[in-house]
Amino acid sequence: MLKVVVGHSEDPESQYAVEEVLDHCRKDLCGLKPQAGILFAAIDFDYSLILDHINQAFPGIDLIGCTTDGEMSSILGFQQDSLALMLFSSDTVKISAGVGLGAKENPTLAAQQAVHQATGSDASPKVCIALPASYISDGSTTSGGEILKGLELALGNHVPILGGTAGDQYRFKSTVQFFRTEVLTNSIPILLFSGDIQVSYGTACGWTPIGQKGIVTRSKGTALYEIDGKPALEFYQRYLGDRPPTAETPLAVYDGQSDLYYMRVPNTYDADSGQINFLGDIPQQSIIQLTDINRDEIVSAAEQSFTTALARYPGTASPEAVLLFSCCCRRWLLGSRAKEEYQLVRNALSSSVPICGFYTYGEFAPLEPEGTTHYHQETFVTLLLGTNSPLEKP
Template identity: 35%
Template sequence: MFKAVVGHSNDPDSLSAVEEVLQQCTNSLAGDIPKAGILFAAIDFEHSFILQQIHQAFPGIELIGGTTDGEISSVLEFYHHYLGLLPPSMEYPLAVFDHNGENFYIRAPIAYNQESGSITFFGDIPDQAVIQISEAAYEDILAASKASFMNALDNYPGAEPSAVLFFSCVARRQILGTRAQEEYQNTKLGLANYFPACGFYSYGEIAPVDRISQTQFHNETFVTLILGSR
């Protein structure tokens, strides 16, 4: 019976990477002896050293392969590499950076498939996008809602605001739990004068990151819209 196993590492260090790959393969082989292998390694690894380590682990194995500009792995493996056995969740969304690499928007995972290694997010992620796993403590989330309001207030082009609308992602409420009301309470701390405010929880927010950025569809975001006349 033909048996194939796969090992993968994101570690940039040659020794750590080959040790991780060999351990994964050894565990998956469960005592079977491999006869041949296909090796793909990034161009900046120490390839002779890696080959030496592989032949020490599996004497006599026949190898083919080459160097690459990038390797393919499942997004679930990407999460497990940084979070261990923690499953993808709203507490660890992806930050998706724009083409300039300066601003980012959030994509929250809602489901995953262990067999295919896929993760379903609340919104699309462009091909070849630069991403980063993010996390935020309660205080960070609350501070961000206040920062959203203060940023809108500081950039308001009129003389005096007349009203304000707040849109907070329902995921933020689920993460904050009993502290969810503090999001709105924190915004009032920046008010010198009272004016009407209302809002609601949403399953996705539409807004630019700043005054000059393109409008994006967001997850887990707090959006402030100030209304008034010039």
């Protein structure tokens, strides 16, 4: 038995918002006690107050969460400046939370810490949901790729890792993570699911390359120094003039000689050296190209991600919960059409299945059903959860 409920409030006042969210959840829980939860909060809330309220309502709950660039749920659909909570209650699925600190300085150690804490005596998790920090208080960023490597190292390659890095409403200054009653920065909160849990996932993007291709002649990790033997900034300046590279102008990085590419979003740059720092690593000698978007293609990628996940879903019954992780750049570029991403998923599902999700600064998901997890950008990730012994519907 797995019972999943959601609460969602768009009230900007923290006190009212958390009360409304808890009301929604209590009503649907029908007296059941949730053992774990995921909280997505907009940037201007009083987080401590909210966490205290949740802990008072469900003492000792294994809660993780983060600040976002937008929230989604089956109650209010797509929202900004809102508070969304998903709670899990089950006697057959074991869910436990863990957190690691110092994600920027030592991602491997922090990841190990989190996994160690969450695993406890149970050593066979089936899926990991991670909501690590992206920007930390001094404006610098963690490395999504390094955090992922750390988690994989601690969990083993066979455990799929899904989720996204925390956001701060497109301000790119500082993000906050939640663990039980703690408000944290620079941390890696995770949830591990084991027992009778069924999982599937799908990813899709929708960006198309444009302009001339270039070859990365010098790079290290997330720092891109030279394209075609010239400072990386010059490549951008050809298209942007004096404007700095921003999240709206990601690079398509080609996978070897193939036509397949993944996205990398520029973050900061150094005008003097021409170096650009990205939110993900860019391997040397890879072929890159600037990208353009078409809103129709971005929206339809969300649907594609969901249908892929649904087609792969292994359970004998229908999925019982949907988690969505969509990139903040998608939300930003879709503008008034951002709500369509959620709507497409909603329309494809039976109305009783709870949905919760958020707009991230970088997504985690494997590309293939049994494949290893990748760190993505500009991507829409769908995670389906359920059991083989679903709750009888009233």
